[in-house]
Amino acid sequence: MADKPPPPPTKPKPKPATAAQPAPAPATARTTPPLKKPPPLAPPTQARPLKPPPAHQYRQQQQQQPANRKRQYGRHRGGGGGCSGRRVCCLATGFVLLALCLALAAACLAYLYYHPRPPSFHLQPLAATRFRVGNSSAVSAMDVTAAVRVVSWNPNDRVSFEYGDGEGRVALADADGDVALGWAPVAGFRHAPRSVATVAFVAAAKGVVVDEAVAARVRDRYRRRQLAFKVVVDTHVGARAGAVRTGMVPVRLLCDGGAMAPRGGVSGSVVGPMSKCQVYLFRVRCYFFCITPMN
Structure with a gap:
C-alpha cells in the first residue's frame, strides 16, 4: 500500500483583542478630532400663496409701465x-x-x-462882421459875429460823399481858456467826385462875459488882426461808389488855428493862409480810414 501524504501545517489562530488592552497606534499617525455631526435641518416652512393685487392697483401698474417706457x-x-x-x-x-x-x-x-481816398478840409480866414468889447472896470462883455467857411476837396474819381445836417461852433482861442462865440446849424450836401465843396455858416454871440485881462488881450489882437479861432463841425457822412452805398456815421471836423481875415476882406475870398482841419470818425481821430494825410 502506498503511504498517505502528510497533512498540511495549520496556522495559529490570532488571539482576540480585549477591551482592556487596545492595539497601539503607530507613532507617525496624527490624531484628528472627531467630526461633529451637523444639526438636523428644520422642516421647510410652507409658503403662503400670494394674493393677487386689487383691481385698481393692477390698473395703476399697467398705466405706469407705458409712462416709464416713454421717459x-x-x-x-x-x-x-x-x-x-x-x-x-x-x-x-x-x-x-x-x-x-x-x-x-x-x-x-x-x-x-x-481805391477810395479821404477828402481834405481847410478853414479859410474868418471875417468878423461884428466885433465889440465893452469897456468896464469890473466885467467886460463881447458881441461877436463871425462868418465861417470850410473848403473840402474830394480827390476820388468814382467815390462821392454825402453829408447830413449838423452844427458848427466857433470859439476864440486864448491862453486863459477858449471863449465860446456861439453855434449855428449846418445844412447837409453831396460832395461829387473830383470837385470842391464848401461848408459855410455864421456864428453870433452877444453879451459874452470875460474878465478885464482877457478883454484887454482881445482888443489888442483885434487891432493887430491877430485873433485866433477854433471851429468844430459835427455832422454825419456816408460814401457812395456806383450802386454801393454805406451807412451814415458821425464825423467831426476840428479846425485849430483859424486866422482872422484882414480889413476889407470878404468872407469867401481866400485871403491869407488856410488852416488844416482834422477828421474824427465816431469821435475818434481818423487814423485807419484816413490813410493819406490831410493836405
Whole structure:
C-alpha cells in the first residue's frame, strides 16, 4: 500500500483583542478630532400663496409701465436731440464765418478797384462882421459875429460823399481858456467826385462875459488882426461808389488855428493862409480810414 501524504501545517489562530488592552497606534499617525455631526435641518416652512393685487392697483401698474417706457425713450431721444442741436450750431457758425470771409473779400476787392481816398478840409480866414468889447472896470462883455467857411476837396474819381445836417461852433482861442462865440446849424450836401465843396455858416454871440485881462488881450489882437479861432463841425457822412452805398456815421471836423481875415476882406475870398482841419470818425481821430494825410 502506498503511504498517505502528510497533512498540511495549520496556522495559529490570532488571539482576540480585549477591551482592556487596545492595539497601539503607530507613532507617525496624527490624531484628528472627531467630526461633529451637523444639526438636523428644520422642516421647510410652507409658503403662503400670494394674493393677487386689487383691481385698481393692477390698473395703476399697467398705466405706469407705458409712462416709464416713454421717459426712457425720451431720454434716448434727448441725447440725440443734443447732438443734432450741436450740429446745427456748428453749421450756423460755419455759415456766419463763411459770410464774414466773403464780405471781407468783397470789401478788399472793392477797395482795390475804387481805391477810395479821404477828402481834405481847410478853414479859410474868418471875417468878423461884428466885433465889440465893452469897456468896464469890473466885467467886460463881447458881441461877436463871425462868418465861417470850410473848403473840402474830394480827390476820388468814382467815390462821392454825402453829408447830413449838423452844427458848427466857433470859439476864440486864448491862453486863459477858449471863449465860446456861439453855434449855428449846418445844412447837409453831396460832395461829387473830383470837385470842391464848401461848408459855410455864421456864428453870433452877444453879451459874452470875460474878465478885464482877457478883454484887454482881445482888443489888442483885434487891432493887430491877430485873433485866433477854433471851429468844430459835427455832422454825419456816408460814401457812395456806383450802386454801393454805406451807412451814415458821425464825423467831426476840428479846425485849430483859424486866422482872422484882414480889413476889407470878404468872407469867401481866400485871403491869407488856410488852416488844416482834422477828421474824427465816431469821435475818434481818423487814423485807419484816413490813410493819406490831410493836405
